[in-house]
Amino acid sequence: MNNSEGLLKVENLKKWFEMRKGILSNPVFVRAVDDVSFSLGKGEAMSLVGESGSGKTTLGKTILRLYKPTEGKIIVNNKDISNANPKELMWYRRETSIIEQDPYGALPSFFTIYRILEEPLLIHKFGNLEERRKRIHEVLDEVRLTPIEDFASKYPHMLSGGQLQRVAIARALTLRPKLVIADEPVSMLDASVRIEILNLLRELQRNLGISFIYVTHDLTTTKYFSERLFIMYAGKIIESGRMFEVIHNPQHPYTEALLNAIPDPDAENRKVLRNIPPGEPPNLVNPPSGCRFHPRCPYKMDICDKKEPSTFEPEREHYTMCWLHEIK
Amino acid sequence: MTENILTCKNLVLHYTAKKGVVKAVNGISISLLKGESLALVGESGCGKTSLAKAIIRLLPRNIHTYNGEILIDGQDTMKLSEKQFREEIRWKKISMIFQGAMNSLNPVLKVGYQVAEPLLIHEKMKKNEALERAKKALSVVGIQESFVERYPFELSGGMKQRVVTAMALITNPAIIILDEPTSALDVITQANIMNLLKRLKKERGLSYFFITHDIALSSELADKIAVMYAGEIQEIASADIFYKKPAHPYSKKLMASVPTLRTDKKPEFIVGSPASLINPPSGCKFHPRCPSAFDKCIKETPPTFDLGSGHLAKCWLFEKGWGKE
Numbered sequence: 001m002n003n004s005e006g007l008l009k010v011e012n013l014k015k016w017f018e019m020r021k022g023i024l025s026n027p028v029f030v031r032a033v034d035d036v037s038f039s040l041g042k043g044e045a046m047s048l049v050g051e052s053g054s055g056k057t058t059l060g061k062t063i064l065r066l067y068k069p070t071e072g073k074i075i076v077n078n079k080d081i082s083n084a085n086p087k088e089l090m091w092y093r094r095e096t097s098i099i100e101q102d103p104y105g106a107l108p109s110f111f112t113i114y115r116i117l118e119e120p121l122l123i124h125k126f127g128n129l130e131e132r133r134k135r136i137h138e139v140l141d142e143v144r145l146t147p148i149e150d151f152a153s154k155y156p157h158m159l160s161g162g163q164l165q166r167v168a169i170a171r172a173l174t175l176r177p178k179l180v181i182a183d184e185p186v187s188m189l190d191a192s193v194r195i196e197i198l199n200l201l202r203e204l205q206r207n208l209g210i211s212f213i214y215v216t217h218d219l220t221t222t223k224y225f226s227e228r229l230f231i232m233y234a235g236k237i238i239e240s241g242r243m244f245e246v247i248h249n250p251q252h253p254y255t256e257a258l259l260n261a262i263p264d265p266d267a268e269n270r271k272v273l274r275n276i277p278p279g280e281p282p283n284l285v286n287p288p289s290g291c292r293f294h295p296r297c298p299y300k301m302d303i304c305d306k307k308e309p310s311t312f313e314p315e316r317e318h319y320t321m322c323w324l325h326e327i328k
Numbered sequence: 329m330t331e332n333i334l335t336c337k338n339l340v341l342h343y344t345a346k347k348g349v350v351k352a353v354n355g356i357s358i359s360l361l362k363g364e365s366l367a368l369v370g371e372s373g374c375g376k377t378s379l380a381k382a383i384i385r386l387l388p389r390n391i392h393t394y395n396g397e398i399l400i401d402g403q404d405t406m407k408l409s410e411k412q413f414r415e416e417i418r419w420k421k422i423s424m425i426f427q428g429a430m431n432s433l434n435p436v437l438k439v440g441y442q443v444a445e446p447l448l449i450h451e452k453m454k455k456n457e458a459l460e461r462a463k464k465a466l467s468v469v470g471i472q473e474s475f476v477e478r479y480p481f482e483l484s485g486g487m488k489q490r491v492v493t494a495m496a497l498i499t500n501p502a503i504i505i506l507d508e509p510t511s512a513l514d515v516i517t518q519a520n521i522m523n524l525l526k527r528l529k530k531e532r533g534l535s536y537f538f539i540t541h542d543i544a545l546s547s548e549l550a551d552k553i554a555v556m557y558a559g560e561i562q563e564i565a566s567a568d569i570f571y572k573k574p575a576h577p578y579s580k581k582l583m584a585s586v587p588t589l590r591t592d593k594k595p596e597f598i599v600g601s602p603a604s605l606i607n608p609p610s611g612c613k614f615h616p617r618c619p620s621a622f623d624k625c626i627k628e629t630p631p632t633f634d635l636g637s638g639h640l641a642k643c644w645l646f647e648k649g650w651g652k653e
Contacts, residue, residue, distance in 0.1 A: 051514035160601070190372055191541050195585055196597040217514060220544075220587040224594065247589065261519035262544075264588040267567035269547040270365070273526060276519045280484045 006039040007211045013072035015062045030284045032058040034235035045205050045212040047222035050232035051281055060181045060215045064096050065089055094124050097172035101184040103164035107156045113167055114152040120174050139170040162193035183215040231255050234282050234292040241318030251320040254293045333502050333535050334360040339396035341382040348606040349392050352378035354559035365536040367550030369543055371602050375559040376539045380505045384424050385413055419450045423496040424505040430488035433480040440476025443494045450499055465494040486517035505537040522548045543586045547571055555579045558603035558613035564640045575641045578614045
């Protein structure tokens with residue numbers, strides 16, 4: 001949508017999953033990501049927020065080319081990688097990495113921490129034994145798993161959830177990637193550890209100049225984490241802009257509902273009902289016509305169920321897909 | 329004049345485990361007024377769910393110690409046999425919505441039957457009559473009556489949560505224990521369920537015992553907050569006081585760790601990890617993580633000090649009163 005001097009540019013990206021009810025029946029498609037465009041600058045952090053089933057994880061994984069896009073383009077450093085084959089993607093694998101939700105399942109239990117961190121270096125034929133050792137010590141120090149020698153020789157079962165997630169972060173950083181996607185990196189961790197891990201990620205992102213996509217359902221934590229906020233609903237990015245503007249001046253009725261739904265600790269909360277639209281996100285096989293939020297929208301107009309809204313820019317660099325902002 | 333609907337005095341629940349005795353509930357005294365909501369907050373593994381289970385007496389086999397006093401609606405339930413408790417108290421006076429309950433609905437039974445089940449078991453009602461009551465209970469929680477014929481897989485997450493709420497309501501209990509009732513739901517659905525719980529509380533004068541680790545969410549229901557750490561209640565305060573000015577150092581740390589949407593406050597994390605319930609620290613159990621700890625905290629367990637108008641804190645700082653520390 002903006003920022004042409006970017007690292008990553010996504011144009012009209014679609015990822016539909018084929019689903020068959022029986023062998024002979026016609027396939028139906030789950031439109032997990034449906035026509036998404038945006039760009040991300042070098043060293044920039046963005047948050048991608050949506051409810052479960054909104055397509056945020058699919059979008060992240062498609063960008064990393066863990067899924068093949070159905071349509072559209074993914075352009076990295078002016079190279080189009082949307083249709084590249086696995087061999088052509090080796091350089092891309094080296095420059096990108098992912099941190100997933102479940103640190104308990106993400107690390108092989110029969111490898112020591114050292115071996116886990118060495119794996120990506122071996123795959124990408126990085127340096128000799130000594131250079132690898134140096135790099136592994138470097139990343140362990142960065143994620144503050146010290147004393148390093150102690151942790152390097154441990155196995156995953158000997159660590160706590162927070163420590164495991166630090167290992168997962170270290171592993172994501174071993175090859176010095178340019179783009180990291182963290183998909184709900186703290187939702188499985190104890191509340192008291194979450195802030196610690198998020199602070200660490202933010203610090204590393206800044207110090208190492210990584211472009212970062214933080215994928216989450218938890219809007220409250222994004223504020224401390226990124227400059228830009230993208231809100232996803234039913235496979236589409238329905239609002240995006242600078243963090244402060246989106247949070248304090250939401251332009252899409254869905255974003256407004258999402259913000260209304262989140263309490264800050266306040267004794268007055270118990271006395272009032274929250275102003276929330278009823279219903280739940282739509283089925284992505286047969287999404288509603290026109291604007292996908294129209295069945296739940298309190299401001300629904302005639303046009304909303306007939307025509308899909310285009311992207312409007314009601315404020316500078318603040319975009320929304322909602323007919324309310326059409327300039328007549 | 330409002331009266332206590334639930335009172336616990338010196339409640340103790342210890343489990344036997346391989347590594348030793350797990351002191352999950354350690355001499356807890358707590359009370360709940362009729363129509364009042366209490367939020368029990370604390371980190372995972374501090375014994376919140378164990379306290380609830382001790383109250384509704386749904387205990388595992390490996391019990392080491394289970395004693396103290398529990399008064400539910402004036403009745404001393406510790407003196408009742410298991411049969412009496414099941415027939416007179418559980419689900420009649422106090423019911424519970426379990427954590428993740430929506431995922432434990434029986435997939436091969438129609439929703440209506442599952443909602444009606446407490447009536448069949450606890451009130452020995454006829455099936456047709458019970459199904460009629462189930463229809464009414466579903467409409468109370470905002471689900472069409474025709475849904476009694478549906479199976480759980482036909483419902484969304486939010487609807488399943490409404491179904492288990494209907495199950496907890498159907499016998500008209502005075503108290504409902506909510507154990508992380510929205511932990512698997514999206515924020516908008518969560519807000520809808522909170523709206524429902526607020527409405528039910530108002531219409532029916534229900535008392536909630538609301539267990540959560542989410543401080544921001546606790547403020548949606550709580551008239552009163554109890555902070556639990558290492559099997560003990562560290563502070564009890566009214567909502568008006570707690571969210572503005574918590575007293576106990578642990579409560580302060582918890583409040584400071586909450587990320588907020590509308591303020592510029594930066595959340596802080598609590599250094600160290602939660603105390604073990606098997607080998608808890610000496611003296612005050614929070615002392616290894618407490619920024620205000622002094623000698624006495626390591627040696628002696630603090631009693632619960634009364635800071636005035638029902639505000640209690642288990643911390644040596646308040647030996648001389650609040651504000652004088």
